[in-house]
Amino acid sequence: MTNIAVKRNSQNYKLLLRFLNHRLAVAGALVLVIITFCALFAPLIAPQNPYDLTAIDISNSLIPPIWEEGGHAPFLLGTDVQGRDILSTMLYGTRISMFVGISTVLLSGFIGTTIGLLTGYLGGWVDMVMMRIGDSLLSFSTTLIAMLFLGLFNSGNIFLVIFAISFSGWVQYARTMRSSVLSVREEDYVTGARVIGASHMRVAFRHIVPNAISPLLVIIAIDFGVVIMLESTLSFLGIGVPITEPSLGMMIAQGKDYIYANMWYLILFPGAVLISIVISLNLLADWLRDEVDPRAKNRR
Amino acid sequence: MWKYISKRLAQGLIVLLIVSSLGFIIFQFLGDPVTAMAGQYATQAELAEVRHALGLDQPIYIQYFNFINNAVHGNFGMSYMARLPAAEIVFQRLPASIELALAAEVIAIFFGVTFGVLVAAFPRSAFSKFIAFGALFGVSLPSFAVGISLILVFAVIFPILPPLGRGELVELPWGWQTGFLTLDGLKHLILPAFTLGMLQLSLLFRLTRSGMQEALRSDYIRTARAKGLGHISVLFKHALRNVLIPVVTIIGLQFGQLIGFSIVTESIFQWPGTGNLLLAAIFDSDFPIIASYIILIATLVVLLNTIVDITYAFLNPRIRYD
Numbered sequence: 001m002t003n004i005a006v007k008r009n010s011q012n013y014k015l016l017l018r019f020l021n022h023r024l025a026v027a028g029a030l031v032l033v034i035i036t037f038c039a040l041f042a043p044l045i046a047p048q049n050p051y052d053l054t055a056i057d058i059s060n061s062l063i064p065p066i067w068e069e070g071g072h073a074p075f076l077l078g079t080d081v082q083g084r085d086i087l088s089t090m091l092y093g094t095r096i097s098m099f100v101g102i103s104t105v106l107l108s109g110f111i112g113t114t115i116g117l118l119t120g121y122l123g124g125w126v127d128m129v130m131m132r133i134g135d136s137l138l139s140f141s142t143t144l145i146a147m148l149f150l151g152l153f154n155s156g157n158i159f160l161v162i163f164a165i166s167f168s169g170w171v172q173y174a175r176t177m178r179s180s181v182l183s184v185r186e187e188d189y190v191t192g193a194r195v196i197g198a199s200h201m202r203v204a205f206r207h208i209v210p211n212a213i214s215p216l217l218v219i220i221a222i223d224f225g226v227v228i229m230l231e232s233t234l235s236f237l238g239i240g241v242p243i244t245e246p247s248l249g250m251m252i253a254q255g256k257d258y259i260y261a262n263m264w265y266l267i268l269f270p271g272a273v274l275i276s277i278v279i280s281l282n283l284l285a286d287w288l289r290d291e292v293d294p295r296a297k298n299r300r
Numbered sequence: 301m302w303k304y305i306s307k308r309l310a311q312g313l314i315v316l317l318i319v320s321s322l323g324f325i326i327f328q329f330l331g332d333p334v335t336a337m338a339g340q341y342a343t344q345a346e347l348a349e350v351r352h353a354l355g356l357d358q359p360i361y362i363q364y365f366n367f368i369n370n371a372v373h374g375n376f377g378m379s380y381m382a383r384l385p386a387a388e389i390v391f392q393r394l395p396a397s398i399e400l401a402l403a404a405e406v407i408a409i410f411f412g413v414t415f416g417v418l419v420a421a422f423p424r425s426a427f428s429k430f431i432a433f434g435a436l437f438g439v440s441l442p443s444f445a446v447g448i449s450l451i452l453v454f455a456v457i458f459p460i461l462p463p464l465g466r467g468e469l470v471e472l473p474w475g476w477q478t479g480f481l482t483l484d485g486l487k488h489l490i491l492p493a494f495t496l497g498m499l500q501l502s503l504l505f506r507l508t509r510s511g512m513q514e515a516l517r518s519d520y521i522r523t524a525r526a527k528g529l530g531h532i533s534v535l536f537k538h539a540l541r542n543v544l545i546p547v548v549t550i551i552g553l554q555f556g557q558l559i560g561f562s563i564v565t566e567s568i569f570q571w572p573g574t575g576n577l578l579l580a581a582i583f584d585s586d587f588p589i590i591a592s593y594i595i596l597i598a599t600l601v602v603l604l605n606t607i608v609d610i611t612y613a614f615l616n617p618r619i620r621y622d
Contacts (some may be wrong), residue, residue: 143560147563148594151582233444236442238583252445267448275440278440279437
């Protein structure tokens with residue numbers, strides 16, 4: 001018993017060492033932790049509550065950052081058109097972007113893995129129909145479907161955004177899960193479990209799912225970044241989050257009209273946060289992919 | 301083979317039928333075109349008159365039949381706002397979108413494939429490291445951020461390229477207005493085309509690089525080198541040729557994504573194409589335009605995917621259903 005525990009510990013220790021040796025992955029993780037922390041504790045960190053209309057004064061609009069001429073306290077990074085403190089709006093906006101990202105990954109991941117598990121395990125016409133539906137959805141691309149979907153309802157509801165992205169976002173989870181199931185299903189230990197008399201549910205969740213998890217982790221890391229980009233794009237177009245609670249993408253959209261007046265600070269700061277999140281996730285995903293499938297390292 | 305092709309065509313038709321039914325549902329249940337057209341303060345009699353003019357007072361199955369019948373004849377009703385046939389408005393905007401997509405695709409293929417080959421051939425050079433780093437940004441930057449940054453740098457800080465519109469156009473005999481033939485039109489094309497092409501450029505670069513890396517390790521390349529063929533000839537004639545099949549497939553499959561991002565690009569650069577039209581229609585709740593756009597795009601996507609799949613089946617006889 002202790003031997004196994006020691007062995008497992010040393011394996012985790014090796015994994016940790018490999019992770020720490022991968023400088024880019026560590027940098028990505030660090031940036032993500034900092035941004036998540038700021039987003040979680042936004043109400044405690046932010047100097048102003050950007051959703052509180054009484055705290056905003058329109059006469060404070062378009063103040064440049066504090067180190068530029070005309071900038072002044074307490075507006076560290078300046079203010080936007082409506083007089084909202086940019087730093088505070090960014091902190092709250094990151095929160096919304098992260099919330100949409102996490103919820104969408106959870107929702108489409110849940111739907112996708114369930115469908116993938118079912119279709120891979122059952123096969124037959126269920127499999128064929130679901131995969132054809134998936135193919136068709138993918139050929140239209142998640143981006144286009146989410147845009148058309150939200151365009152039709154144009155209501156600025158955050159849960160509608162999550163639903164719109166998940167509408168076709170589940171497909172890649174389903175495909176990954178399905179192919180894992182297909183390869184694991186024929187393994188001896190699965191047949192063995194069936195022979196002993198384990199139920200379908202037990203085989204699926206005790207034997208198949210744990211072996212299919214690691215490729216899913218890579219998909220999650222990549223998809224999280226993609227969803228955050230997509231949410232910001234939708235909000236940029238004005239069909240995403242409500243205008244009173246701007247996410248990072250909507251902040252950039254509102255600043256867009258002022259770039260000809262060279263008010264770069266309206267878009268640079270939210271843009272930088274957005275890009276940092278996505279790049280960090282991609283770095284983590286690259287590392288994860290190498291961990292899960294060492295052969296991929298040579299392929300890239 | 302023919303069985304595969306007919307199956308593939310049937311599948312495409314089913315998708316189109318589903319999409320057109322969705323188009324009908326949009327007409328039927330979303331928005332209220334009657335108030336939109338007659339105005340908020342119209343009397344009951346005026347409302348009834350508009351409803352009758354639009355054919356909205358007939359039973360649903362007749363409306364559905366009319367819709368499908370009209371759709372087959374390329375008629376998707378009148379735009380609520382412009383009071384012109386919706387399909388006509390969408391088709392008018394199509395050349396602008398096609399030219400933008402074409403330019404973006406050319407940029408993505410040219411730079412993506414060239415960079416991919418060069419980086420695979422010279423992996424240790426500073427150029428390769430720079431490009432690989434750039435590709436990370438290419439997949440991590442939302443395309444609206446690329447567009448705005450390009451405007452900020454090339455139109456505001458260094459005003460050398462025009463940021464908005466299509467510039468000077470030339471009308472071709474069959475009514476197609478092109479920006480390809482004037483210097484001003486081409487200048488207007490550069491920023492939006494790069495914006496739209498950036499994501500695909502990065503994807504094609506990564507795909508070509510990994511394919512080339514694998515190809516360059518293979519035996520037939522060693523044989524070609526041993527025969528004494530030149531470096532360039534080996535790279536482009538022997539290795540690249542085998543990498544191009546997946547590249548072509550990806551280009552076809554990414555078409556839907558390209559359309560999606562063309563909506564964003566057209567909105568940033570005020571490009572007078574279908575994407576911009578769609579956004580305006582969304583904010584005006586102009587459902588005939590939205591439905592025409594969706595059905596047009598769906599037809600294009602299904603057509604292109606079917607062609608790619610069938611071509612692929614011809615190229616690689618092992619690919620089949622089941």
